[in-house]
Amino acid sequence: MSTQTDSKQLTRQVTTRLVVEMKQRGEKIAMLTGYDFTTARLLDSAGVDIVLVGDSASNVFAGNDTTLPITLDEMIYHTRAVVRGVKSATGRAMIVADMPFMSYQLSSEDALKNAGRLMKETGCHAVKLEGGRAVIGSVKRIVDAGIPVMGHLGLTPQSIYKFGSYKVRAKEQREAEELRSDAGLLEEAGAFSIVLEKIPKALAEEVSRAISIPTIGIGAGAGCDGQVLVVNDMLGLNNEFSPRFVRRYANLEQTISDAVKTYVADVRSGMFPNASESY
Ligand code: KIV
Secondary structure: OHHHHHHHHHHOOOOHHHHHHHHHHOOOEEEEEOOOHHHHHHHHHOOOOEEEEOOOHHHHOOOOOOOOOOOHHHHHHHHHHHHHHHHHOOOOOEEEEEOOOOOOOOOHHHHHHHHHHHHHHHOOOEEEOOOOHHHHHHHHHHHHOOOOEEEEEEOOHHHHHHHOOOOOOOOOHHHHHHHHHHHHHHHHHOOOEEEEEOOOHHHHHHHHHHOOOOEEEEOOOOOOOEEEEOHHHHOOOOOOOOOOOOOOOOOHHHHHHHHHHHHHHHHHHOOOOOHHHOO
């Protein structure tokens, strides 16, 4: 009986309601970033609950130093590809798209218009935006229009020039207090979940207990209701970037490099293509 229930849960489409129920049942939520069709297809097939089309695409896909340059049109392009990838697999994963820098900070009207474009032009299921009290008006406006919002507190990369570094946030009491209050405000404003990035694990655990919506941690310890990593990092596609919170589940940098070297050698030596690879 319980096996039947478990398998039903695994095939049920992930919705805002399901992730809240998962928190209530104490089931951890597995989220990964994805930026393209092929990866999204693999993530959904492998059972990831949420695919985040992160604005980290600006760094890991486009090679920028920060997340700031990526545009709304570029996020729409990536999100469309991810939606097609998930649909071509089981279609179970929820797809959340990041609102890029300056697409929601100017006014709540602007935020709603841009969140609407992301939803309407891509087919994603929710948007994510960074910040607490400063963006609460926008969060309310977007949620009131029927668009689910995921919050993001702690190290918020769009504010990197304000912070001045990628160090752990909210270690000091004042900032920790602000984060506790921001999490409550986001919940009240109707956010369905909150990413907690690079904050002390005790604080993340306390916030996760204090609110009824799920927290998804990155560098925030095991007390969060779910975890997220940048897919390129966990697959070992860029081994030069190795913060403490990244666990590498593969070494694709090595695998790809070996494969490409072998291909180059085969082409140069005339070993590729062979007779059975030709018409
Ligand atoms: O853009 C991103 O990849 C993110 C995650 C790190 C949470 O916001």
